[in-house]
Amino acid sequence: MTFDGSMTFDYAPAPESRSVVDIAPSYGLFIDGEFAPGADGKVFKTVSPSSEEVLSEVAQAGADDVDRAVRAARKAFEKWSALPGAERAKYLFRIARIIQERSRELAVLESLDNGKPIRESRDADLPQVAAHFFYYAGWADKLGHAGFGPDPRPLGVAGQVIPWNFPLLMLAWKVAPALATGNTVVLKPAETTPLSALFFADICRQAGLPKGVVNILTGDGSTGAALVAHPDVAKVAFTGSTEVGKAIARTVAGTDKKVTLELGGKAANIVFDDAPVDQAVEGIVNGIFFNQGHVCCAGSRLLVQESVADEVLDALKRRMQTLRVGDPLDKNTDIGAINSAEQLARITALVEAGEAEGAERWAPDCALPGSGYWFAPTLFTGVTQAHRIAREEIFGPVLSVLTFRTPEEAVAKANNTPYGLSAGIWTEKGSRMLWMASKLRAGVIWSNTFNKFDPTSPFGGYKESGHGREGGRHGLEAYLNV
Amino acid sequence: MPITVPAYGKEAAGRLASMADVTADDGALRRFLHGLPGVDAVGLEARAATLGTRSIKTTAKAYAIDLAVSMIDLTTLEGADTPGKVRALCAKGINPDPTDRTAPKVAAICVYPDMVATAKEALGDSGIHVASVATAFPAGRVALPVKLADTRDAVAAGADEIDMVIDRGAFLSGRYLAVFEEIKAVKEACARPDGSAAHLKVIFETGELQTYDNVRRVSWLAMLAGADFIKTSTGKVAVNATPPVTLLMLEAVRDFHAATGVQVGVKPAGGIRTTKDAIKYLVMVNETLGARWLTADWFRFGASSLLNDLLMQRQKLSTGRYSGPDYVTVD
Numbered sequence: 001m002t003f004d005g006s007m008t009f010d011y012a013p014a015p016e017s018r019s020v021v022d023i024a025p026s027y028g029l030f031i032d033g034e035f036a037p038g039a040d041g042k043v044f045k046t047v048s049p050s051s052e053e054v055l056s057e058v059a060q061a062g063a064d065d066v067d068r069a070v071r072a073a074r075k076a077f078e079k080w081s082a083l084p085g086a087e088r089a090k091y092l093f094r095i096a097r098i099i100q101e102r103s104r105e106l107a108v109l110e111s112l113d114n115g116k117p118i119r120e121s122r123d124a125d126l127p128q129v130a131a132h133f134f135y136y137a138g139w140a141d142k143l144g145h146a147g148f149g150p151d152p153r154p155l156g157v158a159g160q161v162i163p164w165n166f167p168l169l170m171l172a173w174k175v176a177p178a179l180a181t182g183n184t185v186v187l188k189p190a191e192t193t194p195l196s197a198l199f200f201a202d203i204c205r206q207a208g209l210p211k212g213v214v215n216i217l218t219g220d221g222s223t224g225a226a227l228v229a230h231p232d233v234a235k236v237a238f239t240g241s242t243e244v245g246k247a248i249a250r251t252v253a254g255t256d257k258k259v260t261l262e263l264g265g266k267a268a269n270i271v272f273d274d275a276p277v278d279q280a281v282e283g284i285v286n287g288i289f290f291n292q293g294h295v296c297c298a299g300s301r302l303l304v305q306e307s308v309a310d311e312v313l314d315a316l317k318r319r320m321q322t323l324r325v326g327d328p329l330d331k332n333t334d335i336g337a338i339n340s341a342e343q344l345a346r347i348t349a350l351v352e353a354g355e356a357e358g359a360e361r362w363a364p365d366c367a368l369p370g371s372g373y374w375f376a377p378t379l380f381t382g383v384t385q386a387h388r389i390a391r392e393e394i395f396g397p398v399l400s401v402l403t404f405r406t407p408e409e410a411v412a413k414a415n416n417t418p419y420g421l422s423a424g425i426w427t428e429k430g431s432r433m434l435w436m437a438s439k440l441r442a443g444v445i446w447s448n449t450f451n452k453f454d455p456t457s458p459f460g461g462y463k464e465s466g467h468g469r470e471g472g473r474h475g476l477e478a479y480l481n482v
Numbered sequence: 483m484p485i486t487v488p489a490y491g492k493e494a495a496g497r498l499a500s501m502a503d504v505t506a507d508d509g510a511l512r513r514f515l516h517g518l519p520g521v522d523a524v525g526l527e528a529r530a531a532t533l534g535t536r537s538i539k540t541t542a543k544a545y546a547i548d549l550a551v552s553m554i555d556l557t558t559l560e561g562a563d564t565p566g567k568v569r570a571l572c573a574k575g576i577n578p579d580p581t582d583r584t585a586p587k588v589a590a591i592c593v594y595p596d597m598v599a600t601a602k603e604a605l606g607d608s609g610i611h612v613a614s615v616a617t618a619f620p621a622g623r624v625a626l627p628v629k630l631a632d633t634r635d636a637v638a639a640g641a642d643e644i645d646m647v648i649d650r651g652a653f654l655s656g657r658y659l660a661v662f663e664e665i666k667a668v669k670e671a672c673a674r675p676d677g678s679a680a681h682l683k684v685i686f687e688t689g690e691l692q693t694y695d696n697v698r699r700v701s702w703l704a705m706l707a708g709a710d711f712i713k714t715s716t717g718k719v720a721v722n723a724t725p726p727v728t729l730l731m732l733e734a735v736r737d738f739h740a741a742t743g744v745q746v747g748v749k750p751a752g753g754i755r756t757t758k759d760a761i762k763y764l765v766m767v768n769e770t771l772g773a774r775w776l777t778a779d780w781f782r783f784g785a786s787s788l789l790n791d792l793l794m795q796r797q798k799l800s801t802g803r804y805s806g807p808d809y810v811t812v813d
Contacts, residue, residue: 003548003549003552003553003586003776003777003778004777006773007545007773007776008773009542009545009546009549009764009765009768009773009776010542011536011537011538011542012538012539012540012541012542012543013539014537014538014539119535123535274519274520275519275520276519276520276521276522276525277519278519278521278525278526278529278733279521279522279524279525279526279529280525282525282528282529283525322769331535331536331537332536332537428520428522448522448524448525449522449524449525
């Protein structure tokens, strides 16, 4: 072989093995420590979005199932909440250890059911899932020192409804603090990604968790609605769309249910002319293309200082050309499949609106697989605040690029949104970074990085991005009677 | 983007002349280097780590292993070097795997100046280059005339490539123009009477420059002064080539190429010992600079023990079995 620079270095397929995960052809509901079919026998299919292959059939929980699960959780609450914190911690530590031991299996499962690349489920999702359980295990016997009084009490049954973008991680964000504080849980995973929650049910059994402490109900929006409306649910935790969040807020209005809502976002990623350009480009890519852009805190609006806009855009386009779109189980895939046909249709519609409104669309040359749901990484230039793609959450791999002239203008444009979940600031100047951070109306602000998560750090939004905080010491408050 | 010309070609000088305003005096050079975009250490290291997770298997691995072998500057830089040792290394460079003559030969044999003639003779018409360290390697702490004499001596003895060290003291004290002028002078000393010239690799000793901002600045400085290759390290200090430092140098080469059209090579050296590491570097080159740089003309590994690990992995791929250290040569 001669090496004269004429050959390309093509990466051979490097698929992670599917054989590490054993998916049953059907699953029941996990209530009171047992898997059982739904009361009315209804089921639905869950498919792999990268191939449209049916992975399994799961039960559709109805109102009777919700009632049975909440009663099981209520019954379990008496003993669970009376356990010393150190005893509850043992279960959480055990769950965390089992998740670590089974992380390869769970990562493959998550990539199959969700469509996200294995590199991300392996290196981002699963380590964070385990970290959340470890972190809140540590709090379980220290609640009296968390700043909520000497002996803060749990609330009761937490009804938790989670989205499809980080199925197991969102479960961890919800379940770990709930159990650490002495609550019991009825959790409904998203309709399109039920499998990892069902595997988690198995992990609860493996850890010997008392029956009824964690109950998993699969189903669609009606299941979630019945759960949050159930009179014995003392605490509602929801992550998902602003539309559903508003409906939940209406449902619980006038009751004594405690609610946290983590909803949509349209985050500004703000790049100043003195930014570390190569790292800013990585941050932009990570901000919007991580997890196919299915991230509520995605940096979906790039605000770049006009004086460096061309330079940054050239570098960004060059970088986007190296993104590898394809099989989620290939270890070299950067961007996987869109989670569902429905979501793909929503992304496509908004992108068409962007073109119709006169923004300029650009995407690198990349072949998309023939079956499954796919969308090429895309950016729009010439976007103004008046465009729909600058205002509405796309929840896909689509970046809207806007420019600004001064820091004041950057703040004004960044805050000019009904949302307020996250923001990014790229500058080498510390004083400007701190000034910006104090002016931006967003729950999480990253500087010279983006989409960094840690169980010790609280996460949540302003305005239509929701209320309440998850993670860190703050995350305990939502599950305590304080 | 201007048409690409190699850094060692005649046209490159004209391209560099177009940047003469930034190297006109100490002030201009300082303003230019300090005006380059900063480097965020966390982000740079994260990017290098992510590229390190690429999974290179089967045919891609076979390609990468042979490519890596062909890019090695097989090196011996010891006080104890003897003609016998150098000749043994040359023989290994020509036929790295005595049991498999399809293994590619290495790119160059890298020695001290007094061993150049020996290496040249041992390599004969193999096509393998002789690279010589010069300019009072590794510390470089002698007067400029001595450095130039060291360089001329190596070139006269037949060196195809000169690996010079920069004056880190001058760089760290902010005397950028002094460093620039010294590189230029060494480049001139690389000229041969027939009008050709030895290729110049400029070693930064990034372990001593410490900060990533310094690495970006020194990369531009050396390329502006006419470096054909930029090289991380001597291999003689505690911290040698690292993936983030090399990635940053690749980015500087990419940006310099975009600005001038001049193609410059990159050589990480020191500390790269395993096939796994070498492949990570090739992935960085591939995804930062592209196929044009994936040749021994534009990317090298300064290494000695790396070769045997590559050969063992190569044997594993072709036979399906791990052989062991007794099935590769100890030189």
